[in-house]
Amino acid sequence: MKKLNLKGVSVQTWVRTAVLVFALVNQALVLFGISEKEIDLNSWAGYATYALTAVSSIWSWWKNNSFTDCAQNADRQFNIK
16 A cells, blocks of 8 residues: 655645545535435435546546656656756
8 A cells, every 4th residue: 555645745635635625524514414405306316416426536636646656746747847
């Protein structure tokens, strides 16, 4: 398992992470009827949509952000001109 290096994570990565968490929590609140905003889809379609959004968002978030030492070193090497 790769070791996380949270000290080397960029501010942009933390902002994208915070926005992702906010969006997923907001969508879950809407799905479960806790938010005032209502869903026009039936319940099963809503659950499937939420699951698809959560999985694809987390997957793309992980692939596009550098949380490991190896990824951060690769970013530094890539940015050297």
